[in-house]
Amino acid sequence: MLSIKNLHASVEGKEILKGINLEIKAGEVHAIMGPNGSGKSTLSQVLAGNEAFEVTEGEITLNGENLLELETEERAREGIFLAFQYPVEIPGVSNLQFLRTSVNAMRQHKGQDEMNAAEFMKLAKEISKQVDLDPAFLKRGVNEGFSGGEKKRNEIMQALLLQPKLAILDETDSGLDIDALKVVSDGVNALRAEDRAILMVTHYQRLLNHIVPDYVHVLAGGKIIKSGGRELALELEERGYGWLGLKDEETADSSATSSAN
Amino acid sequence: MATTDQEVNELIKREYEHGFVTDIESDTFEPGLNEDVIARLSGIKKEPEWMLEWRLKAYRRWLEMDEPDWAHVGYPKIDYNSISYYSAPKRKEDMPQSLDEVDPELLKTYEKLGIPLHEREKLAGVAVDAVFDSVSVATTFKEPLAKAGVIFCSISEAIRDYPELVQKYLGTVVPHGDNFFAGLNSAVFSDGTFVYVPKGVRCPMELSTYFRINAANTGQFERTLIIADEGSYVSYLEGCTAPMRDENQLHAAVVELVALDDAQIKYSTVQNWYPGDEEGKGGIFNFVTKRGAAIGKNSKISWTQVETGSAVTWKYPSCILRGENSVGEFYSVALTNNYQQADTGTKMIHLGKNTSSTIISKGISAGKSSNAYRGLVKFGPGAEGARNFTQCDSLLIGDRCGAHTFPYIESKNKSAIVEHEATTSKVSDEQMFLCRQRGIDPEQAVSMIVNGFCKEVFKELPMEFAVEAGKLLEVSLEGSVG
Ligand SMILES: Nc1ncnc2c1ncn2[C@@H]1O[C@H](COP(=O)(O)OP(=O)(O)O)[C@@H](O)[C@H]1O
Numbered sequence: 001m002l003s004i005k006n007l008h009a010s011v012e013g014k015e016i017l018k019g020i021n022l023e024i025k026a027g028e029v030h031a032i033m034g035p036n037g038s039g040k041s042t043l044s045q046v047l048a049g050n051e052a053f054e055v056t057e058g059e060i061t062l063n064g065e066n067l068l069e070l071e072t073e074e075r076a077r078e079g080i081f082l083a084f085q086y087p088v089e090i091p092g093v094s095n096l097q098f099l100r101t102s103v104n105a106m107r108q109h110k111g112q113d114e115m116n117a118a119e120f121m122k123l124a125k126e127i128s129k130q131v132d133l134d135p136a137f138l139k140r141g142v143n144e145g146f147s148g149g150e151k152k153r154n155e156i157m158q159a160l161l162l163q164p165k166l167a168i169l170d171e172t173d174s175g176l177d178i179d180a181l182k183v184v185s186d187g188v189n190a191l192r193a194e195d196r197a198i199l200m201v202t203h204y205q206r207l208l209n210h211i212v213p214d215y216v217h218v219l220a221g222g223k224i225i226k227s228g229g230r231e232l233a234l235e236l237e238e239r240g241y242g243w244l245g246l247k248d249e250e251t252a253d254s255s256a257t258s259s260a261n
Numbered sequence: 262m263a264t265t266d267q268e269v270n271e272l273i274k275r276e277y278e279h280g281f282v283t284d285i286e287s288d289t290f291e292p293g294l295n296e297d298v299i300a301r302l303s304g305i306k307k308e309p310e311w312m313l314e315w316r317l318k319a320y321r322r323w324l325e326m327d328e329p330d331w332a333h334v335g336y337p338k339i340d341y342n343s344i345s346y347y348s349a350p351k352r353k354e355d356m357p358q359s360l361d362e363v364d365p366e367l368l369k370t371y372e373k374l375g376i377p378l379h380e381r382e383k384l385a386g387v388a389v390d391a392v393f394d395s396v397s398v399a400t401t402f403k404e405p406l407a408k409a410g411v412i413f414c415s416i417s418e419a420i421r422d423y424p425e426l427v428q429k430y431l432g433t434v435v436p437h438g439d440n441f442f443a444g445l446n447s448a449v450f451s452d453g454t455f456v457y458v459p460k461g462v463r464c465p466m467e468l469s470t471y472f473r474i475n476a477a478n479t480g481q482f483e484r485t486l487i488i489a490d491e492g493s494y495v496s497y498l499e500g501c502t503a504p505m506r507d508e509n510q511l512h513a514a515v516v517e518l519v520a521l522d523d524a525q526i527k528y529s530t531v532q533n534w535y536p537g538d539e540e541g542k543g544g545i546f547n548f549v550t551k552r553g554a555a556i557g558k559n560s561k562i563s564w565t566q567v568e569t570g571s572a573v574t575w576k577y578p579s580c581i582l583r584g585e586n587s588v589g590e591f592y593s594v595a596l597t598n599n600y601q602q603a604d605t606g607t608k609m610i611h612l613g614k615n616t617s618s619t620i621i622s623k624g625i626s627a628g629k630s631s632n633a634y635r636g637l638v639k640f641g642p643g644a645e646g647a648r649n650f651t652q653c654d655s656l657l658i659g660d661r662c663g664a665h666t667f668p669y670i671e672s673k674n675k676s677a678i679v680e681h682e683a684t685t686s687k688v689s690d691e692q693m694f695l696c697r698q699r700g701i702d703p704e705q706a707v708s709m710i711v712n713g714f715c716k717e718v719f720k721e722l723p724m725e726f727a728v729e730a731g732k733l734l735e736v737s738l739e740g741s742v743g
């Protein structure tokens with residue numbers, strides 16, 4: 001489904017991703033782990049087409065289609081969804097209006113009829129319950145005054161609503177208490193499907209107790225330095241990133257680490 | 262090439278959809294202003310002697326006044342002798358007796374603007390006074406309103422039919438000498454709306470005036486007077502459009518509101534005069550004086566405005582809070598794009614005890630436009646326990662536009678309380694990325710974000726017009742992204 005080859009990307013002239021290779025097939029769940037600053041969010045944003053990042057080399061295809069030629073909104077309509085690490089507020093725009101505009105943009109792209117307000121309300125209420133968000137949240141401004149946990153649940157709700165082909169979840173587990181973690185994980189597990197791929201970005205392995213990945217990759221210094229199965233995450237938890245010759249606060253431009261590859 | 266021209270035309274049409282010209286025969290004065298012109302104007306309107314005297318007094322005063330230059334706007338000097346001060350569609354009788362007698366060409370014009378005047382298709386629950394260039398061409402729902410005792414007619418009719426009311430209140434809120442444009446208006450105003458709501462009456466429907474400038478080189482000087490007697494309530498809305506022309510046109514209106522004891526006036530404006538093209542050519546100069554006097558105790562005057570049009574806007578709907586416990590409100594959305602300039606805001610003059618006022622201003626600037634909020638909150642010595650809350654938010658789209666805030670506070674009473682909040686924000690890249698990541702077009706995203714920003718003001722508009730205002734923003738923002 002998703003194929004990333006030798007991907008290099010930079011921001012403000014600084015190279016962050018230094019040759020990423022990754023293949024994800026439909027139905028698979030991949031976890032990307034790595035120290036802070038290693039480029040996990042950058043990878044997520046580049047996949048979604050954030051223009052703040054410049055792709056300098058390499059290719060990304062989704063089902064054979066060159067993603068780099070598509071605008072952000074076109075990629076979204078092709079089925080790429082990003083759950084943000086830091087969801088931004090849009091004051092005064094109700095969640096409901098925002099979500100309906102989004103769903104209808106996707107439907108229009110597929111040649112389907114728009115959903116009217118009543119139909120949409122019904123659907124949105126059902127899904128908000130699935131992530132344990134009070135339907136009253138639908139009336140509030142997008143992320144306006146939401147707590148960290150509420151923002152994350154709101155992101156998962158959107159994924160469930162939009163039913164993407166590829167869901168990229170950027171640290172959807174961070175800042176959640178045990179109960180919220182359970183709700184969010186249940187939501188992500190509900191997303192798992194034969195025809196859908198999930199790319200989970202996380203700093204901690206605890207999420208992986210709830211959502212068992214098919215593959216785990218370690219990203220450091222802008223490169224994937226190790227890949228393995230579920231057991232790699234457990235090993236990381238036990239031995240820390242130090243085991244791979246990494247300090248936890250490793251940043252992308254400290255090249256000392258790349259020898260581990 | 263024909264096709265390209267067509268494409269360009271399509272584009273322009275989409276940007277300002279009310280830009281057409283009605284082909285109608287008009288009686289238009291030669292350009293120029295002097296006492297004879299004023300006498301002729303007054304004569305055509307069959308005005309009583311006192312009205313002509315009133316105009317001439319204003320004119321003589323105006324000659325001694327200087328055009329204001331303190332506003333944060335720039336425009337070429339206006340030659341007041343190159344403007345025509347009267348233009349009206351030709352017709353046999355002086356006043357249309359019924360809608361059947363109104364020229365079908367005019368009815369078509371209003372229909373095209375979305376304001377059907379004909380009995381069968383009238384807007385439900387909204388009475389309309391339609392002003393075309395210098396005259397009122399039709400007023401709908403006269404009968405049901407008359408039954409409720411509400412007078413809703415053109416100001417020309419009111420001068421003839423209700424001289425006592427007009428004489429008692431005209432110029433009491435905005436006197437001749439108030440400012441340059443108000444002085445000019447007092448001398449040459451041609452038509453406008455008059456409303457009187459009697460004691461204890463809640464006006465049974467929304468009242469509205471739709472102003473249309475059609476003729477070239479003509480100024481529009483309308484005058485509106487609304488009087489809400491004790492314990493009455495009225496909600497009034499005005500809308501305005503003009504054809505696209507390369508020359509600037511002048512619109513200098515005066516609106517006076519008077520609220521007696523326990524009366525409430527809600528005045529809403531959706532202003533969509535032609536703003537000029539992308540290069541800043543053409544457009545309306547909108548120099549307007551709007552003021553309400555809350556003279557009665559517990560009275561309330563509320564201004565809501567959505568300003569998206571005009572090349573230059575100079576406008577400060579204000580409240581004089583004289584009555585004890587009287588309330589003034591100002592809710593404003595002002596959007597400027599391309600080369601538009603707006604200097605707008607309000608004045609809240611607290612004179613009575615326990616008077617209170619609220620100001621919510623939302624300025625949106627896009628393109629190379631300039632948008633200024635100018636507000637004065639003043640407490641007189643008698644304004645014991647008076648309060649004001651001001652919130653002034655600016656939103657920038659792109660980095661070539663400007664937003665400015667000029668809040669002034671003057672207090673002669675120590676017990677008065679003022680609260681002021683101001684923010685400036687941008688439509689951020691992160692917000693745009695979030696919307697686009699969810700499949701939403703950039704243009705739609707901007708308009709959604711801007712609408713959200715204006716929500717507090719839109720909710721003050723009558724339902725029918727809140728939707729229209731939202732759409733208007735969308736059209737006005739076209740081309741502001743990318
Ligand atoms: N918008 C940006 N501008 C400048 N530097 C950035 C920006 N985004 C990320 N970076 C830098 O890129 C590196 C990787 O960051 P990020 O992808 O957020 O890492 P992670 O998500 O793995 O913690 C860091 O050094 C960070 O400071």
Ligand SMILES: [Mg+2]
Pocket residue numbers: 040041042085170171
């Ligand atoms: Mg991150």
